[in-house]
Amino acid sequence: MAMGRAQVQGLSGFRPPEPSSIDSVDMGPVILRAPSPDPGDSSVAGRTSILVDRTVATERTDWVSLGAGDALLVIDMQRDFMPGGRLPVPGAAAVVGPLNRCLEGFARQGLPVFASRDWHPPGHCSFQAQGGPWPEHCVAGTRGAAFAEGVKLPPTVGIVSKGWDHSAETPSAFVETDLHARLRVLGVRRLFIAGLATDSFVLATAADGRDLGYEVFLLWDAVAGLGARPQDGARAFERMQQAGTVLIGSHALQA
Numbered sequence: 001m002a003m004g005r006a007q008v009q010g011l012s013g014f015r016p017p018e019p020s021s022i023d024s025v026d027m028g029p030v031i032l033r034a035p036s037p038d039p040g041d042s043s044v045a046g047r048t049s050i051l052v053d054r055t056v057a058t059e060r061t062d063w064v065s066l067g068a069g070d071a072l073l074v075i076d077m078q079r080d081f082m083p084g085g086r087l088p089v090p091g092a093a094a095v096v097g098p099l100n101r102c103l104e105g106f107a108r109q110g111l112p113v114f115a116s117r118d119w120h121p122p123g124h125c126s127f128q129a130q131g132g133p134w135p136e137h138c139v140a141g142t143r144g145a146a147f148a149e150g151v152k153l154p155p156t157v158g159i160v161s162k163g164w165d166h167s168a169e170t171p172s173a174f175v176e177t178d179l180h181a182r183l184r185v186l187g188v189r190r191l192f193i194a195g196l197a198t199d200s201f202v203l204a205t206a207a208d209g210r211d212l213g214y215e216v217f218l219l220w221d222a223v224a225g226l227g228a229r230p231q232d233g234a235r236a237f238e239r240m241q242q243a244g245t246v247l248i249g250s251h252a253l254q255a
């Protein structure tokens with residue numbers, strides 16, 4: 001194996017996090033509980049579940065060493081999705097700290113960072129005034145569509161605008177964008193995903209990333225869900241894991 005090839009540790013056999021790694025998760029109360037797998041799904045039996053803000057996350061790996069072929073994709077960290085915005089995502093403010101930790105790691109290694117943004121025309125089909133489900137949000141060029149303050153995106157960030165088609169909903173950052181082409185040019189093989197919202201844009205983007213052949217890692221403490229129902233976030237995590245996405249915490253990145 002060539003020197004510098006990124007290594008994944010602990011993927012072949014899951015081990016519950018060491019107590020020290022639990023202590024290092026800085027998201028407030030963290031409660032270890034007994035596994036509560038779906039009885040019909042033996043693949044989750046024996047794992048340790050971590051209850052964080054009523055969202056169950058299951059860590060699959062102790063740590064990941066970043067290297068060539070890795071890229072970070074920050075999804076829709078925009079003002080309208082933050083507290084005080086037009087469509088605030090619960091818990092979005094708590095994403096900023098872990099996300100910045102990830103951004104620092106990628107910057108240290110000189111690895112590529114992409115940031116997607118919802119970038120709608122006025123009167124977009126997803127707005128309630130047009131019969132859609134959401135209040136007007138992230139209209140291209142407005143203050144609400146700007147990236148959230150406090151997120152330390154690098155000057156070299158690759159911006160991916162989506163949702164610009166007047167009549168189409170595009171939850172995935174891969175749909176009707178050039179993201180895949182840009183990642184291929186850079187030789188990206190592993191995609192690390194953070195941002196908003198777990199149960200919509202993040203879920204759809206992770207699924208497309210897997211379908212396109214990337215190894216996908218979800219930074220579970222650097223995402224937050226819209227959570228129309230309390231269980232939506234946990235279900236999104238489960239669906240991503242079933243599709244092969246690996247859940248890791250921001251502290252698990254070694255850069």
Ligand SMILES: [Zn+2]
Nearest residue numbers: 118126138163
């Ligand atoms: Zn939108």
